[in-house]
Amino acid sequence: MQLPKYKKKKRIKLKICQEPGCGREFWGHPIAKYCELHRDIKQRQKQKKDVESIESKNIIFRHNYTEVLELNFKCCLEGCNSVFPIKVFPKQFVYPRFCMEHRNDFKRQNFLRVMRHRNRED
Ligand SMILES: [Zn+2]
Ligand SMILES: [Zn+2]
Incomplete structure (x- = not known):
């Protein structure tokens, strides 16, 4: 066969x-x-994902300062108006997007949940 x-x-x-x-x-x-x-x-996605996660937790702050300065940044989380100090370094443009409290993923999600709940009650 x-x-x-x-x-x-x-x-x-x-x-x-x-x-x-x-x-x-x-x-x-x-x-x-x-x-x-x-x-x-x-060559695959991973690199792209890393960039995305950098951008989701950080801001690109373009400046021309030539010495280290402490500036106040506002937390980018919706509903949080916390202002937090950040040391700005010459030629460094990536800084945290959220206040100390909200740099933690879990706390950020929790905060958003509470905010949504509060909005429903209004
Ligand atoms: Zn391909
Ligand atoms: Zn915050």
């Missing part, structure tokens, strides 16, 4: 890269998700 020929073929399909923004077509195994470039994990 002879095996049908197609069984010997490599199971290679034309796929589309799953990396957001890539969409390149490539030939790969049915389970392959990424094109040749994005098969390298270093």
Whole structure:
């Protein structure tokens, strides 16, 4: 008995890269998700996610100060008007977005929950 020929073929399909923004077509195994470039994990999302998390917790504060200064920043959390001091360093532009209290993810979410509750009662 002879095996049908197609069984010997490599199971290679034309796929589309799953990396957001890539969409390149490539030939790969049915389970392959990424094109040749994005098969390298270093080329994938992770880097982008790191940037996003930096921006979600920090602000970019552009300034021309040439000496260290202490400035008051306002907490960016909606409903929190806390002002907190921050040391601003020359040539450093990334600073915390939230007051001390709200730099903690859990406390921030809790605060938002309380605020929503309060708004409903008004
Ligand atoms: Zn790709
Ligand atoms: Zn705050």
